[in-house]
Amino acid sequence: MSDTAWWQHGTIYQVYPRSFQDSDGDGVGDLKGIRQRLDHLCWLGVDALWISPIYPSPMADFGYDITDYRGVDPIFGRMEDFDHLLADAHGRGLKVILDFVPNHTSDHHPWFMESRSSRHNAKRDWYIWRDPALDGGPPNNWLANFGGSAWEYDPATGQYYYHAFLKEQPDLNWRNPAVREAMYDALRFWLDRGVDGFRVDVLWHLIKDDQFRDNPPNPAWLPGHAGIDRLLQRYSCDRPEIHSVVAEMRAVLDRYSSRVLIGEIYLPIERLVAYYGRDMAGAHLPFNFQLIFAAWNARDIARIVDDYEAALPQGGWPNWVLGNHDQKRIATRVGAAQARVAAMLLLTLRGTPTLYYGDELGLENVPIAPEQVQDPWEKNEPGLGLGRDPARTPMPWDESENAGFTLGKPWLPLNPDHATRNVAALAADPNSILTLCRQLIALRRAYPALHRGRYLPLRTEDDIFAFRRSCGQQRDLLVALNFGQTVKRLALPPDAAGADLLLSTGLDRIRESTGEVLQLRPREGLVLQLMPR
Structure with a gap:
């Protein structure tokens, strides 16, 4: 692996800290809890953990509203707890990636409190303030991602401030050099402590149109869908100037x-691939979420993969994501059997895979009763199914009370099947999806074709998506995925006849040697090693 960086050949694992492991009985996960569960990550075989925000916050958006970029919120522990976690992770060979939230702060951040104190305060221009429109209303038609106008009126100073998300999350003015330098200093603080990188929240939002023009209507929007989608966000994000900011951050x-x-x-x-930057001086990995929104069939998946591979700039390293803390879980989107196919797809495609905690267990979205709702988006736009709580529920570790997650009351309910769907039970099951994910990650580590080889499309028809992974003089691997509900037969290329079956999604086909035709069961994926050249 000497010719690739760790973030290229490795697998990233996202931890949502509130829901991973509680160490103090308050029902909310914390840093000591993550530290207690590092052995699971090592056993699974991942290379890095990405931790969602742990900074001091009023928790209006559960940590994405920050009051101090250089601290740890007491609900998660103390700075020394983070240092111990970092040291233990590094001692186990794990990298640590932090979430960085530069687009907005909390309205309780000292910067914003200064900014709103007076039109003449030195930090007034650290945020985006505008005079009312002629009718006294908001300066333009921009909408907030969590519902309603993106402008909040401040009676004390007679202006509106902009918030792309909650009104408790005012956007910083990234056109101000002082803001940029303050945020870069925050990055240096954590880099100096030994953090291995950052996932930058809503990176494409940082720069807004300097003329504050109205966003055009979205002709495809339908009632009953998220309010933010009523408009095309042409002027409120993804502006051309953003790329110089990304280059500075890099x-x-x-x-x-x-x-x-x-x-x-x-x-x-x-538009995504532009964030690699000129001469690859932008983001190393602009997160590729195409699979999250894909229609789950062979043709659409193959088209997405081929289009992405074709669009990558020279030197751009690909990456793939199936789920995160903002989206429905993959097992809910495609079903339990296809979740296994999805795991094989994620961990055999070219590029860096990111695995969301609990997806290795096949966790599904957990029903949240109205009185249990925590997510502000669901509270702002109820009834539209936009709430993110169902994909943020606690990790089930064993069959004990509260699944080993906490000695108190969990902040969100556990999955109803936690007595059987938990880490201990699935780790002991040789045919579980957890065992499959572990074996896929081990396979990815063991075979250069998977962690750094080329992607070569082979066939997409009749519910089958098949491709090859090739690396120098190594024997090629062939991945065949059946997205259908019936048995399918795949005619193999001449050099694939007699290939060795390395892994099936069912974990029950071993030591098979193929002939000229490969038979795939319904919703089955296979990895084969082809004959020597």
Whole structure:
């Protein structure tokens, strides 16, 4: 692996800290809890853990509203707890990636409290303030991602401030050089402590249109869908000037050895790939969320993979994501059997895979009763199914009370089947999805074709998506995925006849040697090693 960086050949595992492991009985996960469960990550075989925000916060959006970029919220522990976690992770060979939330702060952040105190305060221009429109209303038609106008009126100073999300999350003015330098200093604080990189929240939002033009209507929007989608966000995000900001951020990380910059970017492929930057001086990994929104069939998946591979700039390293803390879980989207196919797809495609905690267990979205709702988006736009709580529920570790997650009352309910769907039970089951994920990660580590080889499309028809992974003089691997509900037969290329079956999604086909035709059971995936050249 010497010719690839750790973030290229490794697997990233996202931890949502509130829900991973509680160490003090308050029902909320914390840093000591993550530290207690590092052995699971090592056993699974991942290379890095990405931790969602742990900074001091009023928790209006559960940590994405920050009051101090250089601290740890007491609900998660103390700074020394983070240092111990970092040291233990590094001691086990695990990298640690932090969430970085530069687009907005909490309205309780000292910067914003200064900014709103007076139009003449030195930090007034650290945020986005605008005079009312002629009718006294908001300056333009921009909408907040969590519902309603993106502008909040401040009676004391007679202006509106902009918030792309909650009104408790005012957006910083990234056109102000002082803001940029303050945020880069925050990055340096954590880099100096030894953090291995950052996942940057809503990276494509940082720069807004300097003329504050109205966003155009979205002709495809339908009632009953998220309010933010009523407009095309042409002027409120993804502005051309953003790329110089990303390059500056990358330059901060480049002063340290072997650090990674990951960008959260929900954009079409042709716009996403621009975030690699000129001469690859942007984000190392602009997060590729195409599989999250894909129609789950062979043709659409193959088209997405081929389009993405074709769009990547020279030197751009691909990456793939199936789930995160903002989206429905993959097992809910495609079903239990296809979740196994999805795991094989994620861990055999070219590029860096990111695995969301609990997906290795096949966890599904957990029903949340109205009185249990925590997510502000669900509270702001109820009844639309936008709530993110169902994908953020506690990790079930064993069959004990509260599944070993806490000695108190969990902040969100556990999965109803936690007595049987938990880490201990599935780790002991040789045919479980957890065992499958572990074996896929081990296979990815063992075979250079999987962690750094080329992607070569082979066939997409009749519910079958098949491709090859090739690396130098190594024997090629062939991946065949059946997205259908019936048995399918795949005619193999001449050099694939007599291939060795390395792994099936069912974990029950071993030591098979193929003939000229490969038979796949319904919703089955296979990895084969082809004959020597």
